[in-house]
Amino acid sequence: MTSEYKKPLPRPTINPEVSQPFWEGTKKHELWLQYCLNHNGHFFYPREVCPVCLAPQERLVWQQVPAKGRVHSYTTVYQPALPAFAEEAPFIHALIELDAGARIVGNVVGLSREEVEGNALELNQPVEAVFEDVTDEWTLVKWQRVDG
Amino acid sequence: MSLRGAAAIIGIAELPTQRATPGRSSLGLMGDAARIAVHDAHLRKEDIDGLITEGGTVYPGLVSEYLGLRPRFASGASMMGASGATATTLAAMAVQNGLANNVLVVIGSARNNAIPEAGAGPTGIATELDATVGTAAGAGTGYAMMYKKHMELYGTTQEQLAHVAANQRFNTLENPNSAFQGQPISVEDVMASRYVNYPLRLLECVMPCGGAAAIVVTSADRAKASHNKPVYILGSGVGTDPQTAWQRPVITETPVARSAPIAFEMSGYTPRDIQFAEFYDCYTILVSMCLEDSGLVQKGEIGPFFASTDTTYKGAFPINTDGGQLSSGQPNLAGGFRHVVEGARQIMGRAETRQVARNDLCLVNG
Ligand SMILES: [Zn+2]
Numbered sequence: 097m098t099s100e101y102k103k104p105l106p107r108p109t110i111n112p113e114v115s116q117p118f119w120e121g122t123k124k125h126e127l128w129l130q131y132c133l134n135h136n137g138h139f140f141y142p143r144e145v146c147p148v149c150l151a152p153q154e155r156l157v158w159q160q161v162p163a164k165g166r167v168h169s170y171t172t173v174y175q176p177a178l179p180a181f182a183e184e185a186p187f188i189h190a191l192i193e194l195d196a197g198a199r200i201v202g203n204v205v206g207l208s209r210e211e212v213e214g215n216a217l218e219l220n221q222p223v224e225a226v227f228e229d230v231t232d233e234w235t236l237v238k239w240q241r242v243d244g
Numbered sequence: 245m246s247l248r249g250a251a252a253i254i255g256i257a258e259l260p261t262q263r264a265t266p267g268r269s270s271l272g273l274m275g276d277a278a279r280i281a282v283h284d285a286h287l288r289k290e291d292i293d294g295l296i297t298e299g300g301t302v303y304p305g306l307v308s309e310y311l312g313l314r315p316r317f318a319s320g321a322s323m324m325g326a327s328g329a330t331a332t333t334l335a336a337m338a339v340q341n342g343l344a345n346n347v348l349v350v351i352g353s354a355r356n357n358a359i360p361e362a363g364a365g366p367t368g369i370a371t372e373l374d375a376t377v378g379t380a381a382g383a384g385t386g387y388a389m390m391y392k393k394h395m396e397l398y399g400t401t402q403e404q405l406a407h408v409a410a411n412q413r414f415n416t417l418e419n420p421n422s423a424f425q426g427q428p429i430s431v432e433d434v435m436a437s438r439y440v441n442y443p444l445r446l447l448e449c450v451m452p453c454g455g456a457a458a459i460v461v462t463s464a465d466r467a468k469a470s471h472n473k474p475v476y477i478l479g480s481g482v483g484t485d486p487q488t489a490w491q492r493p494v495i496t497e498t499p500v501a502r503s504a505p506i507a508f509e510m511s512g513y514t515p516r517d518i519q520f521a522e523f524y525d526c527y528t529i530l531v532s533m534c535l536e537d538s539g540l541v542q543k544g545e546i547g548p549f550f551a552s553t554d555t556t557y558k559g560a561f562p563i564n565t566d567g568g569q570l571s572s573g574q575p576n577l578a579g580g581f582r583h584v585v586e587g588a589r590q591i592m593g594r595a596e597t598r599q600v601a602r603n604d605l606c607l608v609n610g
Contacts, residue, residue, distance in 0.1 A: 104375035171388030172442035181378040189385050191490050201490050203377050219396045
């Protein structure tokens with residue numbers, strides 16, 4: 097599995113340290129988000145300043161949160177922008193509203209081809225994280241349906 | 245003091261939108277558009293003392309250098325697709341406040357095979373995650389998720405929005421600057437086209453192209469002596485939202501909800517007064533949501549509106565009378581600028597076979 101993963105890996109390009117705890121979390125099969133001690137809320141993606149209240153980095157901590165949420169919306173990708181995903185199409189690209197109160201994008205897996213093409217996934221569907229160790233260094237988080 | 249009536253567009257230029265522009269540079273295309281616009285305004289190059297460009301990809305200083313201009317006011321308006329409309333607003337502010345007399349706004353993008361498509365690589369922290377889930381900047385997945393949410397919240401159907409593409413294609417059939425001139429499509433054709441990102445079908449998405457456009461903006465006083473019928477800017481608002489679609493707090497809402505009320509209040513008019521509209525249209529769903537947020541159509545009612553309203557240039561409420569970007573092609577950063585140019589062209593009465601009947605008051609969303 098390790099050297100054969102051909103699709104893009106997370107490659108931080110602005111400041112790798114900022115999002116490192118998120119990826120350390122996925123490696124442990126856990127979901128970690130930044131939490132702002134000033135306004136008392138989670139947010140995503142990782143930043144050096146709170147996008148809600150502009151609190152500085154010193155007021156931002158990392159917390160493990162339940163790896164659960166609901167499908168806020170989704171699209172079924174038939175023509176991927178990235179060639180590496182061509183063989184997988186059609187696949188589901190969703191916006192997940194986490195129970196912890198932030199949103200994250202991810203693939204919803206575990207649907208049959210018929211379900212994918214028939215748009216069987218419904219909005220507000222409860223989902224939970226599935227952690228996929230794609231290389232020795234990187235673990236990606238995907239999502240699967242659970243009973244509400 | 246407000247912008248109302250302080251400045252006017254007196255010259256326009258638009259190069260044909262083309263799938264590829266071999267042998268041409270963005271600067272070269274901008275040069276052609278600039279020459280045509282200055283000539284159209286019946287000015288000399290020496291009369292241009294202000295310059296506004298997109299600025300984020302090619303700095304104003306380089307455009308100025310390439311064109312041999314010596315502006316006393318210059319700026320960029322780096323607002324991606326909204327750069328042209330934003331630059332038009334800045335130009336009006338500049339002439340109103342005496343920073344310049346005649347401002348040239350010029351935006352152009354070459355498109356050659358060597359240029360990589362959008363989404364070639366990660367550019368920020370959001371895309372760090374995006375790339376791993378199979379999307380990229382400009383991929384349309386964000387707009388597709390907005391579409392799906394709009395369907396869920398308001399009962400909007402894909403067939404209703406197929407009218408957007410079909411009507412705009414009708415408008416572009418005789419447009420010599422369009423990449424789709426003479427190629428009609430029906431609602432059925434749109435519905436039969438393949439999915440790119442469900443619910444978005446191929447004919448609901450723009451085709452990336454190259455092209456350029458330019459306008460000349462002058463003060464209301466100077467505009468009185470204009471060769472062309474002056475196109476007065478009566479009000480403007482400039483909003484923005486998170487660049488990454490999924491970072492928007494309400495994904496079925498656009499920044500037009502904030503910019504349009506300012507433009508209307510400044511102008512003294514209401515949505516009911518507007519006779520035709522030129523609206524940014526990278527996807528059917530985006531132009532639809534912007535029309536709602538502008539107040540021209542009630543929120544959530546855009547589906548029934550398109551199903552029941554003739555929005556061609558001959559219709560009850562014309563929208564994107566030149567075909568817009570969906571049906572003429574998207575000349576990259578000049579894409580949103582085309583809506584400013586077409587609005588001005590219609591008000592000047594120079595839209596020829598696609599001229600709208602009532603052409604006094606247009607709402608433009610770049
Ligand atoms: Zn905060």
